[in-house]
Amino acid sequence: MGDKEIIRVEKLTVRYGDDTILSDISFSVRQKEIFIIVGGSGSGKTSLMRHMVGLETPAAGRVYIGGQEISASGPEMATEPLRRIGVLFQGSALLGSMTVAENVALPIEGFSGLESDAVASMVNIKLTLVGLECYGAYLPSEISGGMKKRAGLARAMALNPDILFLDEPSAGLDPVTASEIDNLILHINKTLETTIIIVTHDLDSIFALGQKAIMLDKESKGIIAEGSPAHMRDHNPDPAVRRFFSRKPA
Amino acid sequence: MMNHDPDSKTACFDIREDENGSLAFFFRGRLDISTAPQCLSRLSSLVKSRKPPKLLIIDLGDVTRMDDYGAMVILRLIQGLSPGPDGFRLENAGENHGRILSLVDFGQPECSVPSRVQDNIIVQLGESTIKSLKGALFFIEFIGAMVFACARAIKSPGSFRVNDTIRHMQNTGVHALPVVGLISFLLGLIMAFMSSLQLSQFGANLYVASLVGLAMVSELGPIMTAIIVAGRSGSAYAAEISSMKISEEVDALYVMGFDPNLFLVLPRMIAAMVVVPLLTVFSCIFAVAGGLAIGVFFLDLSIGAYIAQTIESLTIFELCWGLSKSLIFAILIALTGCLRGFQARGGADSVGNAATSAVVTSIFLIILFDSVFAVIRSYW
Numbered sequence: 001m002g003d004k005e006i007i008r009v010e011k012l013t014v015r016y017g018d019d020t021i022l023s024d025i026s027f028s029v030r031q032k033e034i035f036i037i038v039g040g041s042g043s044g045k046t047s048l049m050r051h052m053v054g055l056e057t058p059a060a061g062r063v064y065i066g067g068q069e070i071s072a073s074g075p076e077m078a079t080e081p082l083r084r085i086g087v088l089f090q091g092s093a094l095l096g097s098m099t100v101a102e103n104v105a106l107p108i109e110g111f112s113g114l115e116s117d118a119v120a121s122m123v124n125i126k127l128t129l130v131g132l133e134c135y136g137a138y139l140p141s142e143i144s145g146g147m148k149k150r151a152g153l154a155r156a157m158a159l160n161p162d163i164l165f166l167d168e169p170s171a172g173l174d175p176v177t178a179s180e181i182d183n184l185i186l187h188i189n190k191t192l193e194t195t196i197i198i199v200t201h202d203l204d205s206i207f208a209l210g211q212k213a214i215m216l217d218k219e220s221k222g223i224i225a226e227g228s229p230a231h232m233r234d235h236n237p238d239p240a241v242r243r244f245f246s247r248k249p250a
Numbered sequence: 251m252m253n254h255d256p257d258s259k260t261a262c263f264d265i266r267e268d269e270n271g272s273l274a275f276f277f278r279g280r281l282d283i284s285t286a287p288q289c290l291s292r293l294s295s296l297v298k299s300r301k302p303p304k305l306l307i308i309d310l311g312d313v314t315r316m317d318d319y320g321a322m323v324i325l326r327l328i329q330g331l332s333p334g335p336d337g338f339r340l341e342n343a344g345e346n347h348g349r350i351l352s353l354v355d356f357g358q359p360e361c362s363v364p365s366r367v368q369d370n371i372i373v374q375l376g377e378s379t380i381k382s383l384k385g386a387l388f389f390i391e392f393i394g395a396m397v398f399a400c401a402r403a404i405k406s407p408g409s410f411r412v413n414d415t416i417r418h419m420q421n422t423g424v425h426a427l428p429v430v431g432l433i434s435f436l437l438g439l440i441m442a443f444m445s446s447l448q449l450s451q452f453g454a455n456l457y458v459a460s461l462v463g464l465a466m467v468s469e470l471g472p473i474m475t476a477i478i479v480a481g482r483s484g485s486a487y488a489a490e491i492s493s494m495k496i497s498e499e500v501d502a503l504y505v506m507g508f509d510p511n512l513f514l515v516l517p518r519m520i521a522a523m524v525v526v527p528l529l530t531v532f533s534c535i536f537a538v539a540g541g542l543a544i545g546v547f548f549l550d551l552s553i554g555a556y557i558a559q560t561i562e563s564l565t566i567f568e569l570c571w572g573l574s575k576s577l578i579f580a581i582l583i584a585l586t587g588c589l590r591g592f593q594a595r596g597g598a599d600s601v602g603n604a605a606t607s608a609v610v611t612s613i614f615l616i617i618l619f620d621s622v623f624a625v626i627r628s629y630w
Contacts, residue, residue, distance in 0.1 A: 096597020098365075105363045112319070113287035115294075120362045121322050121329075129318070129353055137364035141596045160283050160317050191349050192317060 004031045006163060006195050007052065012061035014047045021047050023221040024061070027214055031162075034189055034196045034209050036229065039216035040244065045199045046090070048216065049165055052197070053087050065163065083111065086156035090167045092148040094140040100151045101127065101136030107158040126154040130184060146177035150184070157188060163195045164188070170205050182208045203245065207233075215241055262289045265296070271304035272336070275327065278312035281320030289323050297330035306333035311342030321354045329360050385593065392511075392589050396519075399511035414517040422483040422518075423525030427532065430478055434533040437474060438462050438540025446549055455549040459556045460563035462541035463534075467564055467572045471534040473620055476579035479526055480612035484587035487518050488608035491591025492601045500592070510592075519584040526580035527573045534572070575623055579616050586612045 007029040014022040021044040029035045037045050050056045052063050054070040063070045066084060094103045105123045108114060114122060127133045130150040135143055140151065149169055156164055169185065170178035182205050189196050200206060206213065206229045213232060215225040217240055225232045225241045233245040243249070262285050266274040281289070308324055310316070328338050343351055369377070403410040442458050449457055491514055494500050503510050538560055545551040590608040594600040 097599040099363075101363045102365055112283060114290065115287075117360065117362070118286070118290050118322065118326060121325055121360070122319065123363055124358065124361055125318050125322055125325075125354055128355065137366075139366070139596070160319065191353065 005029070006031045006066055007197070008064040009048075009052065010062045010064070012048070012051060012063065013059045014044055014051055014056070015059035016047075020059075020221055022216065025216075025222050026061075027223065027226065029163075029195060029197060029212075031195055032189070032193050034185070034198065034211050036206055036210040036213035037197065037199045037216065038201055038206055038213055038229075038244070040201065040218060043216040043218045044221070045201075045216055046167055049087075049167055049197070049199050053085055053165055083159065084162045086159070086161035086164045088149070088152045088156045088164070088166045088169060090171060092140070092152035094148060094151055094155070096140050098139075099136060100132060100138050100140065100143065100147075100154075103140070103151060104136075104154045104158055107155065111159055122158075126158055127151075129157075129188070130154045131180075146173050146181065149173065149181055153181075153184065153188075157192070157194065160192060161194065163197065166196065166198045166200075168200055168202075169198060170200065170202050175204070178202065178205065179208070181205075185209055201244075203247070215244065262292075267303075271334070272307060273300070273303035273305070273331070273333075274307040274309060276309045276312065277320075278314075280315045281310070281313045281323060282315055282317040283319040286319040286323050290326060293323070293327055293330065297327070300331065302332045302334050304334040305336035306331055306338035307341060308338065309341045310344070310347050313347060316347045316350050318350060318353050321350050324351070325354050325356055325358070328356055388593060389589060392585070392592065395509075395511045396515060396585070399509055399516050402509065402512055403516055409512060411513065411517050415521050418518050418521035419525050421486070422479060422521050423529060426479060426482055426525075426529060429482070430475055430529050430533050431536045433478065434466070434471070434474060434536040435540040437470065438466065438537030438542075439544055440540075441465060441470075441537070442541035442544035443548070446544060450549065455545070455551060456555065456559050458541060458545055458549065459538075459551070459559035463538055463560035463563050464568065466534045466537040468568045469572075469620075471530050471537065472572050472576040472579060473616065475526060475530045475533045475576060476583060476616045477613055479522070479529065479580070480583045480586075480609055480616065483522065484583045484608045484612045485605040487584065487587030488590040488594075488604040489601050491588055492594030492604035495592060495594050496597065496600065515584070515588040518588060519581060522580040522584040523577055526583070527576045530572060530576040571623075571627070575620065578619055578623075582615045582619065583612045586615060 005028045009028070010026050011024050012022060012026070013020065013024055025048075037048060039045050047056070051058050052065075052070070054063075094100070095106070098106070101123050104126050105119050108119050108122050109116070112119070112122070123136065124133065127136055130153055132147060132150050132154065135147060135151075140148055143151070153164075153166070153169070156166075166185065170181050173181065185196060185198070186209065188194055196209075198205070198209060210229040212227065213225075213229045214223045215232060216222070217224040219240070224238050225236045227236075232241055236242065262277060262279055262281060264276045264278075266276070268274075279285070306328065308327065313320070324340070338356070340351060368374070441462050445461050446455060446458050449455055449461075491500070494514070500510050500514070503513055538557075541560075542553065542556050545556045546553060587608040590604045590611065594604040
């Protein structure tokens with residue numbers, strides 16, 4: 001695990017209209033680590049991720065990626081820090097009119113400077129990495145949910161970003177496919193040394209992947225636990241944390 | 251023999267060629283996404299000018315950083331040189347680079363990004379014929395289902411969704427008032443102006459009122475209103491229902507025991523049947539107002555004389571004829587919009603296709619039925 005800090009969130013407040021979702025939260029992520037944002041439904045996990053990738057402008061506070069502020073001007077911000085990140089959205093967000101291969105080729109053609117035949121080789125490598133080498137010619141509507149996640153992952157890492165944001169990568173998948181996705185994430189983290197930030201509430205994935213995690217809470221609108229998932233489960237005295245990990249309702 | 255590249259500051263490799271036919275590439279520095287395009291452009295010119303070597307050696311001992319883009323550079327080099335009987339050898343890769351190289355199958359042939367291949371014209375023609383036939387079958391099925399839905403709504407009126415119908419009336423009718431009013435007013439204005447150029451030569455300015463009134467009430471009012479409603483609401487019906495179809499909302503209604511036709515189509519159809527004739531009346535009034543403006547300001551007609559002439563030229567039959575046509579057009583627009591929505595398959599692009607197809611089909615059917623009306627009237 002690297003020591004260098006790659007993401008810093010400082011006193012971030014997330015608000016939609018009059019509803020405050022997160023208030024004054026701060027944390028940092030280190031290079032090459034797998035960092036997990038956990039919490040119940042409606043605790044603000046996805047909102048936090050959207051703020052971290054610059055899709056939303058914070059009500060207060062700042063987000064820095066590699067020392068550069070990403071939260072300064074919302075989606076219209078400078079593209080430089082955005083080139084360093086890749087995002088897998090919850091629904092994969094593949095473009096339906098393009099084949100799987102064309103979806104992966106899109107950022108490579110746009111930003112890598114490679115010629116078209118080299119782009120094709122690169123797309124093949126990316127699809128092989130996620131196990132979809134035989135599905136390049138399929139449309140997103142013709143493949144399963146797990147394959148869509150894999151294709152979305154291949155597109156997210158098309159330009160070898162320093163940081164990958166994955167929103168619920170195993171949601172809606174059967175246990176075997178979810179476990180395959182978890183293994184793939186570990187493989188990418190190890191092979192390409194990518195920092196990976198995962199938003200999830202899937203306990204199996206949390207323990208399979210997480211080196212460090214924070215837990216968000218709807219009531220306190222902030223972080224109620226921080227550390228390794230196993231430590232949070234076994235030693236955290238907060239009843240909300242215990243309930244989450246033991247799957248017991250209040 | 252060691253060939254140092256002249257542009258060594260930016261070069262990412264050196265080359266050594268042996269007398270026994272082996273060719274060695276010594277990569278150095280970064281071999282990743284930042285250097286791959288540069289390396290590839292240098293390699294492509296080198297590869298073109300060389301014969302395939304007996305053995306290709308790729309030395310990665312001086313590579314400081316490597317990712318899968320670097321591995322792709324090596325793959326392209328191997329594919330470009332097609333080494334002979336002894337093949338190729340990767341040397342001094344180390345554990346880290348070895349891990350990256352394991353991502354690539356170096357035996358793979360050159361490839362291109364697969365896209366949807368267009369079939370030849372015969373296949374396309376056949377497919378569109380089959381699609382049209384299936385579309386016709388679906389249409390017949392849909393009409394049948396609508397008849398049953400209407401029967402069910404009459405049998406148990408509680409199942410009819412009144413609130414949805416009112417909402418659709420508002421969207422289809424009330425929200426269309428400004429655009430229908432403006433276009434009709436301008437149409438009346440243009441018709442009156444253009445006809446006055448001819449009629450004024452015979453001193454028949456007053457007949458401008460008859461021309462505008464008759465043309466709008468019996469022909470242009472229903473058609474123009476129907477075309478505007480098809481563009482505004484027919485496309486909206488298709489887009490709404492197709493996105494519901496894609497997100498399985500229609501399936502959800504079906505498995506809950508609701509008839510999707512009763513739930514989604516009937517409220518839209520009844521709403522259109524109520525508001526389109528009303529919009530047609532509104533359109534005719536505004537067109538007459540447009541003609542009146544020309545008559546009063548340019549043809550020296552009085553308001554009273556213009557209105558009296560308009561009323562005199564119109565009969566109850568003309569009015570009923572125009573309104574019956576607009577009622578039929580309303581049914582066509584609603585049914586076509588909903589039908590195209592139900593036919594949607596696939597992703598986001600099918601929503602756009604459904605909306606486009608709904609508008610095109612509606613306008614075609616409106617003109618077709620208007621011609622049928624014209625033929626019927628000629629034999630009346």
